[in-house]
Amino acid sequence: MNNLNVVPDEVLQRAKANVDSNGYLNIEIDPRLDLFAEIERLKKEKNAILLAHYYQEPDIQDVADYIGDSLGLAQQAAKTDADIIVFAGVHFMAETAKILNPNKKVLLPDLKAGCSLADSAPADLFAHFKAKYPGHIVISYINCTAEIKALSDIICTSSNAEKIIESVPKDQPIIFAPDKNLGGYLNKKTGRNMVLWNGACMVHEIFSLEKITKLKVRHPKAKLIAHPECEDAVLQVADFVGSTTQLLKYAIQDSAEEYIVATETGILHQMQKDAPHKTFIPAPPNNSCACNDCPHMKLNTLEKLYLCMEYETPEITMDETLRKAALKPIERMLEISRAAGLIGG
Numbered sequence: 001m002n003n004l005n006v007v008p009d010e011v012l013q014r015a016k017a018n019v020d021s022n023g024y025l026n027i028e029i030d031p032r033l034d035l036f037a038e039i040e041r042l043k044k045e046k047n048a049i050l051l052a053h054y055y056q057e058p059d060i061q062d063v064a065d066y067i068g069d070s071l072g073l074a075q076q077a078a079k080t081d082a083d084i085i086v087f088a089g090v091h092f093m094a095e096t097a098k099i100l101n102p103n104k105k106v107l108l109p110d111l112k113a114g115c116s117l118a119d120s121a122p123a124d125l126f127a128h129f130k131a132k133y134p135g136h137i138v139i140s141y142i143n144c145t146a147e148i149k150a151l152s153d154i155i156c157t158s159s160n161a162e163k164i165i166e167s168v169p170k171d172q173p174i175i176f177a178p179d180k181n182l183g184g185y186l187n188k189k190t191g192r193n194m195v196l197w198n199g200a201c202m203v204h205e206i207f208s209l210e211k212i213t214k215l216k217v218r219h220p221k222a223k224l225i226a227h228p229e230c231e232d233a234v235l236q237v238a239d240f241v242g243s244t245t246q247l248l249k250y251a252i253q254d255s256a257e258e259y260i261v262a263t264e265t266g267i268l269h270q271m272q273k274d275a276p277h278k279t280f281i282p283a284p285p286n287n288s289c290a291c292n293d294c295p296h297m298k299l300n301t302l303e304k305l306y307l308c309m310e311y312e313t314p315e316i317t318m319d320e321t322l323r324k325a326a327l328k329p330i331e332r333m334l335e336i337s338r339a340a341g342l343i344g345g
Ligand code: SF4
Pocket: 055, 090, 114, 115, 116, 117, 118, 143, 201, 202, 203, 204, 264, 294, 295, 296, 297
C-alpha cells in the first residue's frame, strides 16, 4: 500500500461496519494519491479484472480491462480466470457476475448503484403476474434482479433479444419482462405477441421527441440512433436502433458525420474516442436536467473504485439456492447466443 493512504484500523473497521447503510467505504483519500496507478497496481497484486459498463464515467472506462454492454460483460465474467471481479456498473450486473462465478470474489464500488428498470419488477408481484399466464415461458431482459432471473426461463440482452425470441417455437406463448419499451419493439420486430410486464428505464423514457425534432432541424445531416429501451415514438423516427455495442459499431462504420444519440451519455466517450472526426450530440431529455445520465451508474467514482479494490469491500454475496436458479436462464442465453454466432465460444 502506498504510504499516502495508510488508514487507521479503527477508521477502516467503522467504514466496513457502515458499508450497508452508506453503500460504499466512506474513507477519505489523500488527494495526492495517483488513483489510476493505484488501481493498476491492485489489479496486478490481487489478480483482479476490472469490467466496466459503457455508461460509467470516462475515467473509469479508461482504467478498465474490458468495457462493454450487458452481453459482453456477462461473457467476460463467464470466462475470466481472475480471482477477483471488480464490476464498475450497477448491482444487477455484479450479481450476474456472481451468479456465473460463485467461487470468485465480486466487488461493486457502491452497493447502492441500482437500476430503475430492475426495481420496476419486484419478485413477489412478478410471481403473481406470471401465475396469471399458465403455459407461458418467461424471457427476461438481463436488467433485473437475481430473484426475477430465478423466475425466468431465458435471459436476454438488447444485443441478442431478437435471436433469443426467434429460438422459441412460434406457437409458444411468452411473457417478456421487465422493459415494456424493449418488449414492444421486439413484438414488432419478431411478429410475436408477448405479454409485457409494465417496467421502464428512467433514463431512456426521458427523451423528448419534440426537442429531438427541433435538434434535427438545426442539424439536418445528423442521424438519430437510439437504444430500444426508448419509447416507441422516438424509435419510430430513429435512423438506427440497437444495443449500446451496436450503436457504437454503427456510429464508427456508418458514413454520416453527425449523430444524435438517444441513450445514456456515457457511450459518447467511446464514440468520440473511436471516431474523433465525427460529432455526437446527446439526445435532449424532456426537461432541463441531465436526466440522460444514469444516476445509478454515476454513483460509482474512481475513489470508490480504488477503495473497494484496496479493501475488497463491498462484496456481492448470494444465497446458493437462488444463485443456482438464476444461473439456468443465463446459461440458456449464453448457449443460444453462441449457437447464433453472437459471441465467441
Ligand atoms: S440506464 Fe436505465 S436500465 Fe441502465 S442501469 Fe440506468 S436505470 Fe437501469
